[in-house]
Amino acid sequence: MTADAGSSRGFAHDVYDAVIVGGGHNGLVAAAYLARAGRSVLVLERLGHTGGAAVSTRPFAGVDARLSRYSYLVSLLPGKIVRDLGLRFRVRRRTVSSYTPFERGGRPGGLLVxxxxxxxxxxxxxLTGSDREYEAWRAFYATTGRLAERVFPTLTEPLPTRAELRARIDDEQAWRMLFEEPLGRAVEERFADDLVRGVVLTDAxxxxxxxxxxxxxxxxRCFLYHVIGGGTGDWDVPVGGMGALTDALADAARAGGxxxxxxxxxxxxxxxGTSPAEVTFRTAAGEGTVVGRAVLVNASPRALAELLGEAPDPVVRAPEGAQFKVNMLLRRLPRLRDTSVDPREAFSGTFHIAEGYEQLRRAHAEAAAGELPSAPPSEIYCHSLTDPTILxxxxTAQGCQTLTLFxxxxxxxLFEKDNRQTREVLLTATLAQLDAHLAEPLTDCLAFDADGRPCIEAKTPLDLEQELRLPGGHIFHRDLSWPYGEAGRWGVETEHPNVLLCGAGAVRGGGVSGIPGHNAAMALLTADR
Incomplete structure (x- = not known):
């Protein structure tokens, strides 16, 4: 298959070794690996900038705050990728893991981890009056810690089979708990306190x-990926915001050629499937084509099917996101009703709101019935406490801080009938749940932009679908997969030998990891040997 005469005008090559569709972080990882290996690489990005969902922006007019607008924490990014590509990128560990406010006997308190x-x-x-829950907590996360040490290194290797991964984990109780039985069973067997149960479940x-x-x-599957990151399960803060990572990746890709x-x-x-593939694209000037011996698609499986002119698999349910993202800039952190903890500690980790076990069950049931949760569960953290460079x-001199709510x-x-109105209703209800644990309303602490508007923005799944083309607003492109599969494959292959999936919807995709990009590049490079 060949391109029309002059179709690649303006590009360095008539036929590229790899054309990468999408300049999000996974596409940039693949581009950097392939270019450094001497392959000719072209990345086509729809937007006016690279980075996809892993970007930093200044969303508030006239305000010098560079926020991680969509994705915001790094856990799954292997140090191997950072080292291999020589990225100028750092993360910082949070000193507090989480804080969960509660009220018992009419008195406010909080669980600080x-x-x-x-x-x-x-x-x-x-919280509980004894050491029982703490000892159960330690034992539970010791188990997940051992599992993380054994599973995380496999994510940048060819896929293990299910039996191989089970043997590598070498812990039948852990295998059954996470790979065979609903997580709720393990949570209820190991923990007695409703609040502790809820804190554990949130990662799922x-x-x-x-x-x-x-x-x-x-x-x-969601819980598994949240507890294995880095081989430790720690959730780290990207220094300079998420855009610092994708800027470094774009630099590394360009430096490689x-x-x-x-x-x-x-x-x-x-x-x-065998001849070089032809990619048709559109720019402000019109349509054009480019040819690649391989095409790597950093988009969802549904988008890949559309690009190939194929119908989506009717057996696979359409992706549906289920998250609510709110970005804020505050003049100062709010005071807490729980005076035993400094707000700087409470907000530096994950601040859990309405995330007791029963509250989570009720919220899911209400949403499944088509209603907004009466007590919307969410969690907040303050990036600028760990990394003030984004301000x-x-x-910084004024004492401003960012807050990210998920x-x-x-x-x-829930948003299909009226996205705008439902967004506002949900935002009001979500902030009310937070205010119940504050000594002052959060809105009293918000900063204002150059036009006098409060510095707060909210994103629903439909907003993410419109802005980033995430199918159904699903941040993982589709439900997460188990990290095993057919031996000898990388989890990025499609029915077409020269078309690979390098986005979050690949096997072992999801989150800001770069793993699908790495694996797509490895699949291509090893096939060429």
Whole structure:
């Protein structure tokens, strides 16, 4: 298959070794690996900038705050990728893991995880009156820690089979708990306190609409990826914001010789599986084509099917996101009703709101019935406490801070009738749940932009679908997969030998990891040997 005469005018090559559709972080990882290996690479990006969902922007007019607008924490990015590509990129560890406010006997308190073992143990004892829950917590996360050490290194290797991964984990109790039985069973067997149960379960629900006892085990797969990151499960803060990572990746790709063009929207891919494939794209000047011996698609499986002119698999349900993202800039952190903890500690980790176990169950049931949760669950963290570099000097001197809120159990279907109105209703209800634990309304602490508007923006799944073309607003492109499969494959292959999937919807995709990009590049490079 050949391109029309002059169709690649303006590009360095008539036929590229690899054409990459999409300049998000996974596409940039693939481009950097392939270019450094001496392959000719062209990246086509629809938007006017690279980065996809992993970008930093200044969303508030006239305000020098560079926020991670969509994705915001790094856990799954292997140090191997950072080292291999020589990225100028750093992360920082949060000193506090989480803070969960509660009220018992009419008195406010909070469960603080972090700040040293003795302090965490004491916090559990104040909540439950004994050491039982803390010891159960330690034992549970010791198990997930051992599992993380054994599973995480496999993510940048060819896929293990199910039996191989099970043997590598070498812990039948852990295997059954995470790979075979609904996570709710393990949570209920190991923990007695409703609040502790809820804190554990939240990692199974980030971007995943499922109940603790969902038989599909979607919640288990989400939990697995949240506890294995880096081989430790720690969630780290990207220094300079998420855009610092994708800027470094774009620099590494260009330094290796890759061409990156923005404002180029891929429309079609034509391939017979063996001859070079033809990619048709659209720019402001019209349509054009480019030819690649291989095409790597950094988009969802649904988008890939559309590019190939294929119908989506009717057996696979349409992706549906279920998260609510809110970005804020504050003049100062709000005071807490719980005076035993400094707000700077409470907000530096994950601040859980309305995420008790029963609250999460009720919120899921209400959303599944087509109603907004009456007590919307969410979690907040403050990036600028760990990494103040995202704020300009004037904001830093004034004591300003960012807050990032991530809401759970808000599936796209709830916004279909009136996205704008439902967004506002949900935002009001979500902030009311937070205000119940504050000594002052959060809105009293918001900064204002140059036009006098409060510095707060909210994104629903439908907003993410419109802005980023995430199918159904699903941040993982589709439900997460188990990290095993057919031996000898990388989890990026499609029915067409010269078309690979390098986005979050690949096997072992999801999150800001670069793993699908790495694996697509490895699949191509090893096939060429």
């Amino acid at each position: 972090g700040g040293g073992e003795a302090r965490t143990r004491e916090s559990f004892a104040r 629900l980030i971007g995943t609409f499922a109940d603790a006892h969902d038989l599909s085990l979607a919640q288990n 890759a061409e990156i063009v923005t404002g180029h929207e891929a429309l079609r891919i034509r391939t017979d 300009g000097p004037e904001l 809401g759970l159990h808000t599936p796209a279907r």
